Amino acid sequence: MSCAEAFSNYAFRSLGYGERILPKADITLCEQIALIGSGMIWNVYFTVLALIAGFSFATLIALGKASSNPLASIPAKTFIFVFRGSPLFIQFFLFYEAFVLIPKVAGDIDLGFVQLTVETRWFTRAWLGALIVMFLNTSAYSAEIFYGALRNVPKGDLEAADAIGMNASQKFRRVTWPTMLRLAWPSYTNEAIFMGHATTLVFLSGFPAWRQAGDALYYAQYLAEKTFNPFVAYPIVAAFFIVFTLIIIGGFGAMNKRLNRHMAPEARGKLKLSLNVIR
Amino acid sequence: MCADPSTLEGLNWWLCYLTTVKHMNLYTSVFTVLLLLAIVTPCILALGFGGAVAKRSALMPVRWVGMGYTSMVRGVPDIVFFMFVPIALDQVFEMIRHKVLCSDVTDPIWQGNDFVVCDIAKLPLNAAPQWQHDAYGFILAVIAFAIVFGAFAANVIDGALKAVPKGQLEAGEAVGMTKRQIFTRIHAPQMWRYALPGLSNLWMILLKATPLLFLLGIEDVVYWARELGGAKTSRFAYPHTDWRLGYFLALLVFYLFLTWISEKVFDRLKLRFGAGVAI
Numbered sequence: 001m002s003c004a005e006a007f008s009n010y011a012f013r014s015l016g017y018g019e020r021i022l023p024k025a026d027i028t029l030c031e032q033i034a035l036i037g038s039g040m041i042w043n044v045y046f047t048v049l050a051l052i053a054g055f056s057f058a059t060l061i062a063l064g065k066a067s068s069n070p071l072a073s074i075p076a077k078t079f080i081f082v083f084r085g086s087p088l089f090i091q092f093f094l095f096y097e098a099f100v101l102i103p104k105v106a107g108d109i110d111l112g113f114v115q116l117t118v119e120t121r122w123f124t125r126a127w128l129g130a131l132i133v134m135f136l137n138t139s140a141y142s143a144e145i146f147y148g149a150l151r152n153v154p155k156g157d158l159e160a161a162d163a164i165g166m167n168a169s170q171k172f173r174r175v176t177w178p179t180m181l182r183l184a185w186p187s188y189t190n191e192a193i194f195m196g197h198a199t200t201l202v203f204l205s206g207f208p209a210w211r212q213a214g215d216a217l218y219y220a221q222y223l224a225e226k227t228f229n230p231f232v233a234y235p236i237v238a239a240f241f242i243v244f245t246l247i248i249i250g251g252f253g254a255m256n257k258r259l260n261r262h263m264a265p266e267a268r269g270k271l272k273l274s275l276n277v278i279r
Numbered sequence: 280m281c282a283d284p285s286t287l288e289g290l291n292w293w294l295c296y297l298t299t300v301k302h303m304n305l306y307t308s309v310f311t312v313l314l315l316l317a318i319v320t321p322c323i324l325a326l327g328f329g330g331a332v333a334k335r336s337a338l339m340p341v342r343w344v345g346m347g348y349t350s351m352v353r354g355v356p357d358i359v360f361f362m363f364v365p366i367a368l369d370q371v372f373e374m375i376r377h378k379v380l381c382s383d384v385t386d387p388i389w390q391g392n393d394f395v396v397c398d399i400a401k402l403p404l405n406a407a408p409q410w411q412h413d414a415y416g417f418i419l420a421v422i423a424f425a426i427v428f429g430a431f432a433a434n435v436i437d438g439a440l441k442a443v444p445k446g447q448l449e450a451g452e453a454v455g456m457t458k459r460q461i462f463t464r465i466h467a468p469q470m471w472r473y474a475l476p477g478l479s480n481l482w483m484i485l486l487k488a489t490p491l492l493f494l495l496g497i498e499d500v501v502y503w504a505r506e507l508g509g510a511k512t513s514r515f516a517y518p519h520t521d522w523r524l525g526y527f528l529a530l531l532v533f534y535l536f537l538t539w540i541s542e543k544v545f546d547r548l549k550l551r552f553g554a555g556v557a558i
């Protein structure tokens with residue numbers, strides 16, 4: 001099989017397109033690269049969607065934890081403790097078992113212009129179920145980061161905002177929130193990186209890979225098992241993830257620059273890997 | 280009392296149910312987790328210290344090894360290493376034994392989709408008792424954990440070594456200490472205080488990584504939770520429906536408890552190591 005053929009057969013295998021049967025014998029390097037690359041689609045999917053959804057929720061939780069009202073701070077603290085204090089791996093199992101217990105019903109949602117059929121069975125599928133777990137998990141970790149940043153917003157900035165007569169919402173939108181984001185950004189970048197790495201757990205935990213459509217590590221494991229040679233498949237996943245990590249660092253680095261554009265160069269927060277946030 | 284479970288009710292049923300042989304296996308597997316932590320922690324510290332020192336070595340090749348080691352966990356998910364290291368080590372060990380013990384066999388080891396070594400090169404030998412197979416799997420898992428978390432620790436210790444104030448080291452030079460003396464008497468002892476926050480983080484991460492033992496085929500808490508929680512028909516002594524959710528909930532609480540205890544201990548340690556130091 002030529003290399004082009006391998007790619008046309010397997011480059012979108014993880015989404016269910018292309019060859020239905022995974023390669024079994026005489027597996028070529030191209031097939032391995034194509035298959036593992038197609039698995040990366042899921043890793044990117046989980047990372048990007050969970051991060052986007054988790055961002056606003058994390059801000060909310062962080063504000064809750066910083067709040068002086070116990071009705072807001074206690075649930076926020078509990079949420080953060082539970083999701084940061086327990087292994088993501090166990091969370092996947094737990095939520096999967098919980099989702100399985102949801103009675104199987106299908107319902108229609110009328111969006112006005114289109115009818116959507118929604119099934120509760122989707123919760124047991126990785127694309128929704130695992131995404132929810134990742135969303136909750138990353139929200140907790142990000143919330144802790146945002147909370148730390150929130151407490152470090154300089155007092156003087158807030159007083160200045162009061163002095164020129166900003167109201168509470170103006171103060172939050174124009175002073176507190178941007179400063180919090182700027183302070184939190186280096187750690188948040190780490191969170192994004194390790195969250196991306198943690199997506200490899202999805203198909204190793206409870207969530208079944210439906211029709212053998214899994215993520216990069218799922219395919220790597222399959223290939224290593226089939227070829228009895230771990231020295232090809234795993235380095236390929238590693239290479240894909242290094243590229244993925246570099247892209248995240250690039251994107252977040254650009255954002256970091258933008259958030260710090262008004263700061264003197266020596267006062268800018270640097271992006272640096274620290275280990276505050278991995279699971 | 281537990282001789283005939285079908286006659287039991289209420290509390291007695293639960294008492295007997297929770298003390299079956301399989302439940303005892305679950306409880307002992309908790310000790311597997313603690314054993315792993317006890318064995319692997321000193322290895323992690325040693326590897327981390329070695330990695331950090333190697334990174335600062337005057338010899339270029341040693342420095343490269345140190346830099347490679349510290350940066351390997353930055354771009355590649357730790358889970359990939361967990362999957363890769365045990366199987367790779369196993370093959371390397373067997374290959375070496377094959378070369379030494381069966382030097383007369385000239386067939387290639389990787390034959391198409393197979394990994395073939397002669398019988399006496401197998402690890403452990405096919406005829407070996409089951410406990411040897413279990414122990415071998417556990418040792419491979421320990422090595423995988425040590426390598427991955429050693430790399431994380433090397434990052435932490437490297438950062439801590441950099442954080443020791445320059446003045447302290449210069450003072451050592453001023454009183455005529457050799458490089459070695461400065462390192463062993465000033466640099467290394469002071470480093471621990473700076474490393475403590477990072478290492479405490481790492482400990483939390485290590486705790487939360489222990490369920491990954493399940494992925495390496497070890498009968499750990501996750502394995503037994505799945506095994507015991509699955510639905511049992513009336514053919515079993517203690518029939519019940521699918522209770523996996525309950526078992527995973529118990530695991531979650533177990534890990535939250537471990538995290539909580541660790542937090543308390545580290546708060547104490549921080550006070551101790553910080554004693555006599557201006558903040």
